[in-house]
Amino acid sequence: MSNDFAITKEYKELKDTMKDIQNLTIQGATDVAIYGVRAFAKHTQTVPLKGEELINHLEFVVEQLSSVRVTEPALRNGLRFVMTGVRGKLGKENAIELGESYIELINKAMKKIFKIGAERIQNGARVFTHCHSSTTVGIFLEAAKQGKDFEVINTETRPLYQGRKTAKILLSNNIKVTHIVDSAMRWAMNKFNPHMIFLGADAITVEGVALNKIGSRLCALASEEEHIPLYICTPLLKYDQATSIGRLSEIEMRAPFEIWNENVPPGIRILNPAFETIDRRNIAAYITEAGIIPPQIISYTFNGLYGEKIKDFLHFW
Numbered sequence: 055m056s057n058d059f060a061i062t063k064e065y066k067e068l069k070d071t072m073k074d075i076q077n078l079t080i081q082g083a084t085d086v087a088i089y090g091v092r093a094f095a096k097h098t099q100t101v102p103l104k105g106e107e108l109i110n111h112l113e114f115v116v117e118q119l120s121s122v123r124v125t126e127p128a129l130r131n132g133l134r135f136v137m138t139g140v141r142g143k144l145g146k147e148n149a150i151e152l153g154e155s156y157i158e159l160i161n162k163a164m165k166k167i168f169k170i171g172a173e174r175i176q177n178g179a180r181v182f183t184h185c186h187s188s189t190t191v192g193i194f195l196e197a198a199k200q201g202k203d204f205e206v207i208n209t210e211t212r213p214l215y216q217g218r219k220t221a222k223i224l225l226s227n228n229i230k231v232t233h234i235v236d237s238a239m240r241w242a243m244n245k246f247n248p249h250m251i252f253l254g255a256d257a258i259t260v261e262g263v264a265l266n267k268i269g270s271r272l273c274a275l276a277s278e279e280e281h282i283p284l285y286i287c288t289p290l291l292k293y294d295q296a297t298s299i300g301r302l303s304e305i306e307m308r309a310p311f312e313i314w315n316e317n318v319p320p321g322i323r324i325l326n327p328a329f330e331t332i333d334r335r336n337i338a339a340y341i342t343e344a345g346i347i348p349p350q351i352i353s354y355t356f357n358g359l360y361g362e363k364i365k366d367f368l369h370f371w
């Protein structure tokens with residue numbers, strides 16, 4: 055039986071979801087995890103395979119889905135969460151329920167983070183952010199709901215302008231926005247003297263290093279120069295467990311045409327890294343579902359909250 059099992063409608067939907075994740079119609083680590091896990095769970099429950107053939111096929115699909123965007127452990131953790139249930143007593147018959155309970159973990163975590171992060175925003179605050187993170191935007195919306203008067207300085211985020219999405223959502227919720235080009239990050243920090251920086255994360259390593267949109271490390275270095283505390287706002291479900299057994303978090307390289315599409319001079323080399331690391335010495339703290347915590351205790355806190363539920367990553371040992 056071919057691994058590329060393309061008979062059911064759910065499998066076609068899964069393939070469409072992969073395309074949407076690849077081209078950023080589905081954008082940001084949290085949505086990538088939610089949509090990816092949901093599509094995978096639906097496919098798992100409906101695929102007409104059993105036993106070893108089923109498991110081999112699903113592992114093949116897990117690999118495929120995880121490699122669409124390689125810097126997304128929240129998706130991988132969710133796929134492993136479903137696979138743990140499917141391999142165990144629950145079996146494939148409960149895959150959709152398993153997927154939804156992982157999504158429930160994300161949603162519960164997000165609600166807590168919105169509240170905790172909003173507490174940090176005082177009346178009159180200026181907050182700097184980069185790219186589009188549903189977690190940081192959720193914090194801003196919660197602070198606005200609480201009646202806080204504050205403003206956000208945000209970057210456009212080249213080459214795909216995810217910062218415009220952030221700006222539009224904030225503006226439509228009557229939050230003041232100052233929008234700048236990415237390369238004006240340090241200038242804007244110096245000019246507006248923000249009280250804090252809120253960034254999202256795609257991945258967190260065992261050392262407490264965060265990976266986020268390219269430009270985030272520059273942001274962190276500028277924050278050091280300008281003495282502005284930088285917080286990473288993220289569910290702990292983005293912890294990359296494989297880093298605890300020696301693996302390195304991978305950084306996704308995207309297509310050059312996103313940077314330069316027309317009249318490209320022949321022979322030029324264009325590189326388009328999607329993410330970069332933020333050293334833990336530049337992270338004041340993580341704002342998580344377990345509270346505001348230092349980078350050093352991320353893996354310990356993850357293991358306490360989720361270690362029992364998401365441990366199937368060790369199966370490849």
Ligand code: RUB
Pocket residue numbers: 078081082083084085185186187188189190216253254255256266267328
């Ligand atoms: C988005 C990005 C976001 C994180 C966190 O990158 O770097 O900050 O994914 O987002 P891209 P969230 O646009 O390439 O997906 O808080 O929504 O999980």
